Amino acid sequence: IDILNVAVLSIMGRLKIVRACVLFPNNGRFEANTSLCKGMPPFTAEAFPCHEIVDASETPLSTELQERGIDRVVPLVANGQLIAVLCLGAPVIEIADPETMQTYLELARTIVGTAVHNAQMVSSLVEAKKELEARNLMVTTLFESARDFTGAKNFTELLRLLSYRLMGQLMVSSFAIYVKQVGSEDPVVYANRHDAKDLADVFEDVMAIETPVIVDDLPENHPSREALERYGIAMVTPMSIHGVRKGALATRSKLNARSFTPDELSFLEAIGNTAMTAIENERLMQEEAEKERELQIAAEIQKKLLPERMPKMNKIDVSALTQSSQHVGGDYFDVIQLDDYRLLFAIADVAGKGIPAALLMANVQAALNVLAMSELPLTELVTRINALVHMNTEPEVFVTMFIGLIDTRTMGVEYVNAGHNPPILLHGDDVEMLTTGGVLTGVIAEPPPYQAGIGTLYSGDVLVLYTDGVTEARFEKEEFGVASLVQVIRDNKHLESSDLVDAIENAVLSFTKKRQDQVDDDTSILVIKAR
Missing domain, CATH: 3.30.450.40 (GAF domain)
Incomplete structure (x- = not known):
């Protein structure tokens, strides 16, 4: 607009014209810009062919132009495209040399057309640059927002x-x-x-x-x-x-x-x-934090379900350890002193981990503590626990369990193994695996009758109960295994029960090259040593 305004004023001054305007093509019509109308009001006109300078004395103009005193039209073209039409009134003073005026107008329209076209290109580039900068700013803002929102x-x-x-x-x-x-x-x-x-x-x-x-x-x-x-x-x-x-x-x-x-x-x-x-x-x-708090509470509850201290009894030394792979687990051990001479001990493992396994194990613990005082035979005690587990769980859930009873007066041992890893009884260098019992609990409502095994502990004998987290601990594709466990017991049979528990734990961790808080499965160990 500024270029055209200067051009119109310059041409008007040179040719002594008092009225002029610039028309722009727009949807089949020509429209005049208010600021580019000199000596006349703005108007619109029907589009007309305009490729060369047209003089009204040679070629009649449209009625719309004639009525407004337009004497000559000068098309402004760039790259073959019509940009605008310069409409000029008649000169106030007759032009002495029409050919000179024609040459001037031809030169003016070429210069002005090129200048307007260049200005439009520059304006388009500036606008495109602004849009690009705005989009870049949007992208930058999105990246910064993602970073800030995350933090x-x-x-x-x-x-x-x-x-x-x-x-x-x-x-x-x-x-x-x-x-x-x-x-x-x-x-x-x-x-x-x-x-x-x-x-x-x-x-x-x-x-x-x-x-x-x-x-x-x-x-x-x-x-x-x-x-x-x-x-x-x-x-x-x-x-x-x-x-x-x-x-x-x-x-x-x-x-x-x-x-x-x-x-x-x-x-x-x-x-x-x-x-x-x-x-x-x-x-x-927030949900994870809430679950973490719940798991910590559950872990504290489960910890309180385990024996706070081992019974002090003549002729036997008892120690235990349990380590969950999560906050709470499905392993369980218990030692219940029935009187001055008899000790009931148990170890169990629920199929699964986490809160569901812990809840089931809490039920088993409660049932065992109630039944322990009923003077029932061990076989009947396990049968009742089997019924409890079967009645309150899905078919795929089961509990392996080992329950034993020691009478320190005779050092006789009675036990039932319900599908659990066979405890290891070490007599000197001889090893006995305690396997007598029956099927794991919770699978069958009325299993075949459980059988009780019997034995005797002699001074220096070591009885080790454990869950599969010990023997199935892995390093790469190799398991720690029963043989390694037996060897650790043999090598450390002279130790107190608590030290033997630590020796077994350290051997497993050394084998797996893991820390205690990195174990993959729940782990429990119960050691009874005859004095």
Whole structure:
């Protein structure tokens, strides 16, 4: 416009013209720019062929041009494309040399046409640069947002960061996030400002929008448009994670009242999904923290179910250890002093790990402690525990168990092995595996009758009970195994029971090259040594 304005004024001065204007092609018509109309009001005219300079004295002009005193039209062309038409009135003073004027106008239209074309190109490049910079800024903002959202300590901080990003990039100061809740159709609504809290009232219409949308672009008859406009909502985008919708983000208008662009809508969609990912991560972290607290409580409870101290009895020395691969586990051992002479001892392993296994093991522990005082034969005691486990668990759940009874007056041992790893009884260098018993508990409602095994402990004998976490401990593809366990017992049979427990544990950890808190399976060891 500036170039054309200078050109029109220059030509008017040179040719002594008092009226002129510039027409621009627009959808089959010519339109005059107000600032480029000199000595006449702006107007529009039907488009007409215009490739060369036309003099009204030689070629009649249209009535619209004649009525406005136009005497000559000069098309401005660049690269074969019509840019504008310069319309000139008649000179106030007759031109002495028409050919000179014609040459001047030809030169002027070439220079002006090229200058206007170049200006348009520069303007287009500047605009393209601005758009590119704006998009680069959006991408940078998204990367920074992803980083900042991930580092947010809580939802309040995340909401504050999102407010900064939307204000900085979109000039939006008021918005709301709608988050779906598990097991509920109504989302929780978080507004970033007090005056945006009313956006909670329109959550149904916001959640009805299935794709990112600028509200002004919605059809007039869209069922949600009226409500969204009434609450001042300008843009809505679903918030999704891996294609699954988790909520929505709705913003009000820009502070500068400008319209939103498709690029800004795409930005809102991207930052909304990024924010939702952070929100979901925060929720999962809170759930995980809650589970961690529950597991710690469960571990404390389970720990209290185990014997706090070993009984002190003549002729025997007892020690034990249990280590869960998780906070709570399915291993269990117990020692119950029935009187001054008799000691009931047991070890068991539930199929599985974690809280379900721990809960079942708590039931077994409670049942054993009740039944232990009933003076029932060991075979009957195991039969009743089998019925309890079978009645309260799924078919695939079972418990392996070993229960024994020592009478220190005779040092006689009676036991029942219900599918458990056979305990190792070391007589000098001789090894006896205690296998007599029956099937593991919980599988069959009425199993074949359990059988009791008997034996005698002599001074220096060592009885070691263990769970499969000991013998099945692995390094690469090799298991620690029963033979290694027997060798550790033989090498350390002279030690006190507590030291022998430590020796077995250290041997397993040394074999697997792991720390105690890195074990893959629940591990329990119970050692009884005859004095």
